[in-house]
Amino acid sequence: MATLTVDKVKTIKTLNSIAQCGLDVFDQGQYVIDDQSENPDAIVVRSFNMHEMKFGNDLKAIARAGAGVNNIPVDTCTEQGIVVFNTPGANANAVKELVLTTLMAASRNLFEGISWTQTLKNEGDQIPKQVEAGKKQFVGKEIKGKTLGIIGLGAVGARVANDALDLDMDVIGFDPFISVDTAWNLARNVQRAMTLEQLLANSDYITVHVPLTDDTRGIFNKEAFSIMKDDVYILNFSRGELVNEDDIKVALEEGKVGKYITDFPNENVLGMKNVVAIPHLGASTKESEENCAIMATRQVKEYLETGNIQNSVNFPNAHLPYVGKRRVAVFHKNVPNMVGQLTSAISSYDLNIADMVNRSRGDYAYTMIDIDTKVDRDIVPELEEKVKSIAGIVTARII
Incomplete structure (x- = not known):
């Protein structure tokens, strides 16, 4: 059932602890923060698992304060006309x-x-002598002059690339979907790998910064390890499922992979060598x-107040400068003549159209x-009934 909402005080629900500086974005008097609301206008969430939640009819937006949206039922939200936002790049420097x-x-x-030094507690005056004798087992290597391969040159990968160059590393990157903005921000000394195999074969260290999809799941597998140099170090701060754990266990035991650095420990990983x-x-x-x-x-405030969308994972990004005029915002099936039917519905009330924008994404627009x-x-x-009566409308509201 398509829905249309007219202006009202808006309710925001949080499902995790959200920094107060973020909540302060919502103006008092126009917004109410109510964590117990059963039918909010928007939800702000971090890692809370939302897959079993039922959504009220007023819910228009969910914003993930982070990049990954695995905890949100995105397909269900799309079917119900709920826009899902994330925050790409906001945590890029930290990562x-x-x-x-x-x-x-x-x-x-x-x-x-x-860890070894902590075992020397209670050794008293013998500690300095034992340190000098034991430190040889921890002789490492310098990263200067080594080659760092970066898979995925988005917000995080591009920053890693630029700073690694400043550390005197050679950097090679692979990203067939690199954006124009990222390309402009990427240092010119970053070498471009034409294929993933080229990067794997030439890197001493490999760090991955891509989302988990059907295409990227298990990209670090037996075949990939066979291409790499011996004693390669792999860093995974994206998603644990990008690595085939059975295959990397063998690679670690055989020395093909020197170390696996991961932000996603589990029982299998904790039992592996190095x-x-x-x-x-x-x-x-x-x-x-x-x-x-x-x-x-x-992003939520902008959407609720103007209808503009930025950084959505399920709606097309769309922006129309807001000048205070009444705005009809409609999420609908991506089918022929939809815009024509919308403009006809509006003009049937002798209303003139000042401006408009239409963006599509897959089956929806x-x-x-x-x-x-x-x-x-x-x-x-x-006008609400007129808009709702059009076949293919999912949600609509007048701002």
């Missing part, structure tokens, strides 16, 4: 810093060395949480139409 920190620390066997397992700290900084919260709430004529509130219910 980048941890990637480079662990790359250097693992190369110098810092984690193992620190694994540096980090408790999912990639985006766990105060600055990152605040950046994600602000970005998520601003999103249309915003600004009405030039002042709209009498009394005709809004009639």
Whole structure:
């Protein structure tokens, strides 16, 4: 059933602790933060699992304060006309810093060395002597002059690439879907790999920064390991499922992979040789949480107040400058003559159209139409029924 909502005080529900600086984006008097609401206008979430939730009729948007949306039933949201936002790039610096920190620390066997040093407690005056005798087992290697292969040159990967160059590493990147904006921000000394195999064969270190999809699941497997150099270090701060755990266990035991640094420990990984397992700290900084919260709430506020969409994972991005005119915002099936039917419905009330935008994404599309004529509130219910009666409409609202 298509729905249309007229202006009202809007309710925001949070399912996790969201930084206050993000919640402050919502103006008092126009918004209410109610974590107990059964039918909010929008939800802001971090890692809460939403797959078993039932959504109220007023829910228009869900914003994930982070990049991954595996905890959100995106397909269900699309069918119900609920826009799902994420915050790509908001935590990129935090992840980048941890990637480079662990790359250097693992190369110098810092984690193992620190753990060993803790075993020397209560040895008293013998500790300095034992340190000098024992440190040889932790001799590492320098990263200067080594080749870092980066799979995925998005917000995180591009930052890692640029900073690795400053550390005197050679950098090779592979990303067949690199955006124009990223390309502009990427240092010119980053070498381009034409194929994934080229990157795998020429890298001393490999870090991956791609989303988990059917195409990327298990890309680190027996075949991939066979192409790599011996003693390659692999860093995974994207998703654990990108690595075939059975295959990397063998590669670690045989020395093909020197170390596996992962932000996604589990029972299998913790039992493997030469694994540096980090408790999912990639985006766990105060600055990152605040950046994600602000970005998520601003996107929700913009959508609720103007209909404009930025960084949606299921709706097409769409922007139409908002000048205060009445705006009809419609999410609908991507079928012929839909825009014509919408404009006809509006013009049937002797309303002139000032501006409009229509964007499609797969089987669905999103249309915003600004009405030039002042709209009498009394005709809004009639216009609502007119819009809702059009076959293929999923949701509609007048702003």
